[in-house]
Amino acid sequence: MTSPDEKATVSDGTRERIESDPFCALLGVEVLSLEPGRATTRLVLRDEHANFHGTPHGGAVYTLADAAFAAASNAGDATRVALETNVSYLGASSVGETLVAVASETHATRRTAEYGVVVRRRNDTGNEGSGNGNGSDRANASDGDEANDGDETTGERIATFRGRAYRV
Amino acid sequence: MTSPDEKATVSDGTRERIESDPFCALLGVEVLSLEPGRATTRLVLRDEHANFHGTPHGGAVYTLADAAFAAASNAGDATRVALETNVSYLGASSVGETLVAVASETHATRRTAEYGVVVRRRNDTGNEGSGNGNGSDRANASDGDEANDGDETTGERIATFRGRAYRV
Amino acid sequence: MTSPDEKATVSDGTRERIESDPFCALLGVEVLSLEPGRATTRLVLRDEHANFHGTPHGGAVYTLADAAFAAASNAGDATRVALETNVSYLGASSVGETLVAVASETHATRRTAEYGVVVRRRNDTGNEGSGNGNGSDRANASDGDEANDGDETTGERIATFRGRAYRV
Amino acid sequence: MTSPDEKATVSDGTRERIESDPFCALLGVEVLSLEPGRATTRLVLRDEHANFHGTPHGGAVYTLADAAFAAASNAGDATRVALETNVSYLGASSVGETLVAVASETHATRRTAEYGVVVRRRNDTGNEGSGNGNGSDRANASDGDEANDGDETTGERIATFRGRAYRV
Numbered sequence: 001m002t003s004p005d006e007k008a009t010v011s012d013g014t015r016e017r018i019e020s021d022p023f024c025a026l027l028g029v030e031v032l033s034l035e036p037g038r039a040t041t042r043l044v045l046r047d048e049h050a051n052f053h054g055t056p057h058g059g060a061v062y063t064l065a066d067a068a069f070a071a072a073s074n075a076g077d078a079t080r081v082a083l084e085t086n087v088s089y090l091g092a093s094s095v096g097e098t099l100v101a102v103a104s105e106t107h108a109t110r111r112t113a114e115y116g117v118v119v120r121r122r123n124d125t126g127n128e129g130s131g132n133g134n135g136s137d138r139a140n141a142s143d144g145d146e147a148n149d150g151d152e153t154t155g156e157r158i159a160t161f162r163g164r165a166y167r168v
Numbered sequence: 169m170t171s172p173d174e175k176a177t178v179s180d181g182t183r184e185r186i187e188s189d190p191f192c193a194l195l196g197v198e199v200l201s202l203e204p205g206r207a208t209t210r211l212v213l214r215d216e217h218a219n220f221h222g223t224p225h226g227g228a229v230y231t232l233a234d235a236a237f238a239a240a241s242n243a244g245d246a247t248r249v250a251l252e253t254n255v256s257y258l259g260a261s262s263v264g265e266t267l268v269a270v271a272s273e274t275h276a277t278r279r280t281a282e283y284g285v286v287v288r289r290r291n292d293t294g295n296e297g298s299g300n301g302n303g304s305d306r307a308n309a310s311d312g313d314e315a316n317d318g319d320e321t322t323g324e325r326i327a328t329f330r331g332r333a334y335r336v
Numbered sequence: 337m338t339s340p341d342e343k344a345t346v347s348d349g350t351r352e353r354i355e356s357d358p359f360c361a362l363l364g365v366e367v368l369s370l371e372p373g374r375a376t377t378r379l380v381l382r383d384e385h386a387n388f389h390g391t392p393h394g395g396a397v398y399t400l401a402d403a404a405f406a407a408a409s410n411a412g413d414a415t416r417v418a419l420e421t422n423v424s425y426l427g428a429s430s431v432g433e434t435l436v437a438v439a440s441e442t443h444a445t446r447r448t449a450e451y452g453v454v455v456r457r458r459n460d461t462g463n464e465g466s467g468n469g470n471g472s473d474r475a476n477a478s479d480g481d482e483a484n485d486g487d488e489t490t491g492e493r494i495a496t497f498r499g500r501a502y503r504v
Numbered sequence: 505m506t507s508p509d510e511k512a513t514v515s516d517g518t519r520e521r522i523e524s525d526p527f528c529a530l531l532g533v534e535v536l537s538l539e540p541g542r543a544t545t546r547l548v549l550r551d552e553h554a555n556f557h558g559t560p561h562g563g564a565v566y567t568l569a570d571a572a573f574a575a576a577s578n579a580g581d582a583t584r585v586a587l588e589t590n591v592s593y594l595g596a597s598s599v600g601e602t603l604v605a606v607a608s609e610t611h612a613t614r615r616t617a618e619y620g621v622v623v624r625r626r627n628d629t630g631n632e633g634s635g636n637g638n639g640s641d642r643a644n645a646s647d648g649d650e651a652n653d654g655d656e657t658t659g660e661r662i663a664t665f666r667g668r669a670y671r672v
Contacts (some may be wrong), residue, residue: 022218023225026194028271051238057191058234058250063227070219070226083448084228084420084500086254088588088610088618088668106609107594112419114664116620157611160618162666163584164592165418217431251616252588252668254422256500258443273492275426280587282496283425284452326445328450331500332424332588359561362530362552384530387574392526394574394586395567402562406555418562422590 010034010075018071027060029067036076037105041068042122046100056093065117065161070105071163072115080113080165088160091121098122099158110167117161120154178243179192186239195228197235200322204244205273205283209236209274210290212266233285233329236271241333248281250332259289259326266290267326278335285329288322346370346411354407363396365403372412373441373451377404378458380430392429401453401467401497404439406450408440409501416449416501427457427494434458435494456490514538514579522575531564531569536609539658540580541609545572548602548625568666569621572607576619577669584617584669595625595662601624603662621665624658 019031024041027049032040043049043064049058049097066085073080103117187199192209195217200208211217211232219225234253241248261267270286355367360377363385367377370377379400386463387393387447409416429435438455523535528545531553538543547568548551570589575600577584597603604624611618 014201017220019218021225022216023228026216027227027261048190048194051192052185052189052242053249055245055249057189058238058253059195059227060191061233063225064224066230073218079221081223082257084254084256084592085226085230086252086666087328088252088611088666089183089250089348090613090616090618093299106664107592107614112594114594116664126667146187157589160610160620160666162592162664252424254498254590256420256443256498258445258448258450274496275424277426280426282426284496328442328452328498330422330424330496353556357556357561358552358554360555360563363563384526386526387524387528388521388578389583389585391585393525393567394570394589395531395563396527398566398570398589399563401562402566406562410556415557417557417559418593420589420592421562421566424588425586442524 007037009036012076018074021067021070022024023063024067027063029064031067033069033099034071034075037072037108039049039068039071039075039103039104039160041071041101042098045093045095047095050095050125054095056095056099058087058089061089061093061099061119062087062161064099065101065103065119065159066163068117069163069165072103072105073113073163078113078167080167083112083164083166084164086159089158090160091156091158093121093158100155102163110163112166117163118157119159119161121156121158121159123155177204182243183259186242189238190234191231192235194245195231197232199235200268201251202239202243205240205276205292207243207271209233209239209269209271209294210266212259213263215263218263222263224263226255226257229257229267229287229327230255230262232267233269233271233284233287233327234331236269236285237283237329237333239333240271240273245336248335251280251332253329253331253336257326257327258328259324261326267292268323271327272320280332280334283331283333285331286325287329289324289326290296291323313320344404345372350411354410357360357403357406359399360403363381363399364402367403367407368436369405370407370411373408373444374487375404375407375411375439377407378399378434380434381429383431383494386431390431392431392435392470392502394423394425397425397429397435397455397495398423398497400435401437401439401455401495402499403500404437404453405451405497405501408441409449409499414449414503419448419491419502421499422499424496425494426496427492429457429494436491438498448502451501453499454493455497457492457494513540517540518579519567521566522578525571525574527567528571531567535566535571535575535604536604538575538579540575541612543575543579545575545605545607546602549599558599560599560603563590564591565593565597565603565623565663566591566665569605569623569663570609570667572605572621573619573641573665573667573669576607576609577667582617582671584671585614587668587670589665589667591663592664595665596662597662603667604659605606608653608655610661616670619667619669621667622661623660623663625660626645627659
């Protein structure tokens with residue numbers, strides 16, 4: 001839905017607002033990339049993200065995906081809030097691993113918009129700690145589309161999230 | 169799915185394990201009541217639960233509901249993990265308010281089980297701060313069923329959550 | 337959401353319109369009861385409703401539930417169309433059996449409304465063929481609420497459906 | 505999930521079984537293409553597919569998507585049945601138009617598998633009536649992935665469907 005020419009159109013004010021989300025700060029969810037209709041977020045899973053089974057809490061994985069959804073849907077001109085979401089929990093993850101969520105807009109009208117979000121485990125463990133989010137992040141940034149599902153350079157799919165938002 | 173006679177069957181070990189969830193501790197989600205197939209959780213919304221719009225983050229509301237789902241589905245003999253969840257965001261809530269989620273089992277087989285969770289805003293503001301969770305909590309504990317939807321003593325519905333879990 | 341006093345408020349024109357749905361006629365889905373915010377539909381499963389596994393097609397079960405959702409959400413003053421739906425397939429059913437879906441409104445604002453639908457297999461096999469839909473239908477009509485889940489007089493839950501509609 | 509080499513692996517028996525679905529025959533849903541993990545279905549919307557609003561019934565759109573999901577998930581070695589599905593209704597369609605659904609596998613384990621299905625309105629009106637399903641069908645067959653969302657050669661997105669199946 002977003003042409004390459006629109007990539008630079010997130011205003012500094014919008015970006016700053018989206019990146020200063022209090023709940024994401026509490027959890028440690030970071031925005032890695034942001035364009036109108038597209039966003040990537042990351043969460044390094046720590047002990048505090050675990051549930052009583054000792055595995056990452058569904059609420060932590062959900063928040064990572066929901067943050068990508070919220071960022072993608074508010075990076076343009078519109079202010080949008082969630083109406084409906086759903087998640088499939090597909091693969092296991094563990095404390096110590098890094099999860100990345102890529103949200104992309106699949107449909108938008110004046111009233112509502114739909115976003116698909118794919119949450120993957122990061123395969124690489126070295127180069128993203130610096131926070132520059134390049135290289136493999138760029139690879140991950142393009143894997144919201146199903147075409148990359150077999151791409152060996154991306155990590156295992158942990159969850160699929162779909163969200164519908166409306167314009168306020 | 170749970171007969172009255174089973175109400176007391178949550179073992180101390182199970183209860184302690186469910187109540188010591190690290191991610192719930194990070195957010196402030198408390199387990200108010202617990203039976204096999206049924207659980208109530210509570211979250212007092214604070215500044216740190218807000219999103220970049222200034223309203224409670226979807227991830228916080230989701231975690232409250234998911235915690236009730238996880239508690240209800242693991243209060244009996246089985247260990248269950250989430251397979252699929254979905255949420256309808258229905259009403260607005262604000263920092264400073266208290267949300268309560270009531271989960272109840274709607275179907276269970278040896279392999280999978282389904283839970284409905286209703287998240288409501290607490291109407292009363294005085295008597296639950298002490299943590300005893302009686303009175304209105306008991307009222308809320310029974311409003312997982314649709315029959316109480318018009319019950320004046322319960323708060324406004326904020327979200328409906330449905331979860332499917334499988335036995336591991 | 338609907339008080340007893342409103343029960344009689346479905347106009348003849350509205351009822352006739354809802355009961356003359358062409359797709360429901362193609363499948364054999366009947367409207368058994370109709371009130372604003374509440375509706376019951378029925379489908380006698382025949383060979384033509386089977387999928388290539390030989391069991392009832394998901395599309396047939398879905399249509400039965402969706403028809404109850406559509407009837408309940410359009411029985412009052414508003415014209416509403418579906419925005420999002422989701423289904424959990426819980427129990428098996430077979431050609432020759434009768435399924436009944438009960439939809440009830442769980443939330444409504446001026447803009448959107450939410451409905452829960454429970455699909456059950458009919459336990460009784462004798463008295464509903466005449467189309468009067470009394471007795472056990474009434475029992476089924478009240479089992480949209482979770483409180484009746486353990487009710488011995490109702491059939492096994494086959495599916496749970498949730499729908500969100502908006503006013504046009 | 506499916507490599508090009510696997511494309512020819514649908515046995516004649518499996519294909520014949522999938523293509524002889526009684527409920528799809530009742531509605532007029534056709535299987536246009538079939539590979540393990542991937543399938544395309546088509547429905548020409550007729551008067552009998554309308555709901556009481558006069559627009560295509562949600563159950564008809566759902567069945568089209570569900571048929572693609574069932575075909576894709578049963579085209580390989582495994583027999584799979586639906587566990588959970590969800591749909592976003594995005595765009596309007598009308599009697600007389602043709603809808604095409606493309607299902608593609610997004611995740612699979614020994615136990616469960618997930619499929620995304622995109623339902624689009626056919627732009628072209630001339631060349632698919634012959635049933636050869638080439639040309640634009642092939643174009644549609646590749647648009648299950650999000651990358652093609654802006655592709656001018658494909659029709660408007662009518663609905664997004666996601667399904668989770670388990671192996672029996």
